[in-house]
Amino acid sequence: MAKSKEILFQELSDSVVEMEENKAADLAREVVEEKIDAYEAIDKGLAHGMERAGRLFEEDEYFVPELLIAADAMYAGIEVLRQHIAADSSSAPGRIVIGVVEGDTHDIGKNLVKIILEAKGFEVHDLGRDVPPSVFVAKAKEIKADIIGLSTLMTTTMAGMARVIEMLHEAGLRERIKVMIGGAPISQGFARKIGADGYSANAMAAGDLALKLLAQRRILGSLSAS
Amino acid sequence: MPEDLMTPVERAQALQEGRPADRMRCVPSISNTAARVIGVKVSELRISGATLARATIATYRRFGFDAVRVFTDLYVQPEAMGSKVRVPLDETAHLDSPAISHESDINRLTPHDPYKDGPLPALLEATRRTLEAIGQEVPVSCGVEGPFTLASLLVGADNLSRWMLKKPESAHRVIAIACEASLRLADAVIDIGAVPSLTCAMSSSTVISPRLFKDFSQPYLTKLTEHIKARGIASVTLHICGKTAPIWTGMADTGAACLSIDNMAHLDEAKKIVGGRVCLMGNIPPAEVLLQGTCADVRAAARKCIREAWDNPRGFILASGCSLATETPFANIDAMLDAAREAGWPVRPEYL
Structure with missing residues (x-):
């Protein structure tokens, strides 16, 4: 049977x-x-x-x-x-562009976050390692991303994260796209300092953070629409 | 601020024998910040033994810390064995791609010859020159990679993970080759008259389980440590990044005399568990405090470390939790040394 x-x-x-x-x-x-x-x-x-x-x-x-x-x-x-998969059933909770910032090739952490996000049903666009800030912004614009996820292991490349946020402002996309960051040298304090929307200490927390940021965005969106 | 009255060698001997000393030992793990001390590009350190020696010597003279390590980045050994490394002009090198990516290529891997391959001859040259210039007054070591970490950088962390869990004999083959390579480098360092300093980032309990550490890393670290000790070097330091509490006993079992503890672990707990067996060094956070913090932040973090571990039975060295970022402000490194001077020896009760 x-x-x-x-x-x-x-x-x-x-x-x-x-x-x-x-x-x-x-x-x-x-x-x-x-x-x-x-x-x-x-x-x-x-x-x-x-x-x-x-x-x-x-x-x-x-x-x-x-x-x-x-x-x-x-x-x-x-x-x-x-x-x-039936055509109508694959409605992802959101789209995320993810990558390791320019100047860094350490991608174990980023790969784990990608796995967890995919398990949560997100449509993940992985830009890989050593990604220039402009490429994050262009890709996010192209696919109408909800979130950009930035990772680095090195202290030298942390500034690249701030640059992505600046470029989102310049492109007028900052209100629409949430930014989450992570990696060994990153802290909540650093996230606040550069104006990122969220920081997570590990891959599992990154999955929950992405869902939370998405919910925040929906609530804010419905508030401004009403 | 009390002046230093002893050289690091004199201080280490006095502390070892329980004689009076001017202060506790203090070691900020400086690597490419040395380029800033003599005003050269970071990439210049990697290719010229003379330049790396000049930077290392000048950095010691500028700050006056207690152990000199000739070190640029974790990728010199993998590069010497065929991994591809990206070397930015003025930032720390990083891994581009591993030497091999398929199990069938393992037999293509051979241990490096430290006198011939990749950046290793320059590294040894720098170690020799540094030792000649300041070896009388300060211990000089050269970084040697733990076999598990070297293996991970040779085949990729994902491949090594798969093989450990699904094809353990392949994982062991790679790690054994890496172990032989590190033995050769350790021998070359000892032949010069310097001390190998072991670091094994990937052995961290932030990355692998204590069980995998015990099976795939600890036996090889033990082999390496025993070999170094058999060549007459009693004091081997072992640094593992990130969380390490579950493997402290295993780290001490390798025979290392000193464990360098990352700021993701706690010195007071380490003291309880292995303080009767090993000297402890640590663990001021290199990013949030030494790179991004103020001098006051550095002093506060140093004081916390000193409170937790200054009375460790087998000794304590005030140190950074991991290697310093290249752009760490000199003032913060000075503040760290000043904290060690201010605390006095034995540490003044009012400091604690």
Whole structure:
């Protein structure tokens, strides 16, 4: 007898937490065979598992390697399911442009934030490493981003974050686009100093921060519309 | 402010033997800030042993701290083994791409020859010149990378993560090659007459679990430390960035005599757990305090460190939590040294 939808979702979620890439792909194929909604399987199965892995990361049960391998499993499942997603169901909560600021190539932290944001359903545009401020602004404008996420590990490149915010002002986009920043030398104090909308100390917190910034923006938007 | 009355070598010996000393030891981990002391571009330090030595010597003379480390960035060893490094004209170098990215290429990796490969001959030249100039009065060390971190910079942190969890024998192969490379560099440093100083950023509990540290980093650090000790150097310092509380015991088990503790960890806790086994150094925050703070912020942070760990059973060195940013103001480095002078030795009760 075929497994129930709920059991399949639970197994998908477990395969991510247990970092079983092949199992995640096999289970995703079962979802397709059983004609279960692919979007729901990602949301309640694979992404759910990634959220659990992220919580284990926050609790110092999982570390960077475990999170990366759990994400491998999540993406293996998504790869199978992607072409089966119904056209109307993939409404992302928001669009984010993310990258490591110019002069820095350390991207482990940025990659973790990307994984968590994708697990939360965000449409993430990853500009990679060593990204000039103007490229962040141009991309955000092009895709009508809700949020720009900036990362750096180096103290020398922190000024690039302030430059992105200045350029958003100059382009008249600062009201529309939220800016969140993170990285080892970054602090809440630094975020306040350069006028960023939020700082998070780790990848899981970055996911929650993005949702919070989006909610703030909606509330402000509805206030100014009324 | 009391003047320094002893050289760092005299001070270290006096403290070691429990004799009176003019002050506690104090070590801001200065790297490329040395370029600012002699007015050259950061990239010039990396390519010329003579320039790096000149900058290192001038920096010691300018500030008068207690240990000189010849060091520019974490990427000289990976570069010598084929990783691609970006070297901006006047900022710290950083990794562009690892030497290999596929498991099938592991057999292409060979340990570097420190006398021939990449920027290492210049680094050794700088160490030799520095030692000749000031080695009589101050301990001179040269940075040597922990095998786990070097491996991570050779194959990429994501690959090494996957192999540790899914193909542990491949991870061990890479780390063993990195370990051999660091052994060779340590030997070359000792042959000159200087001391290897170990740093292993990626071993941090901010990055990997204590279990992976125990399996994939600690055995290789132990091998390296034991080798250095067998060559007659008793005092090996080990720095690991970020959170380290879960691995302090393991770090002490490597045989290191001194642990350098990052500002993401707490000196008073380290004192309780490993203070009876190792000297502790730390941990003024390099970014928020030494780079961005005022002299008053530096003095307050130094005082906190001193309160927490000055009476550590196996010794204490007031230090920065990690390497300083290039543009750290000289006044803040002076303020750090002044805090050590002001505290006195033994530390005056009213200072605490």
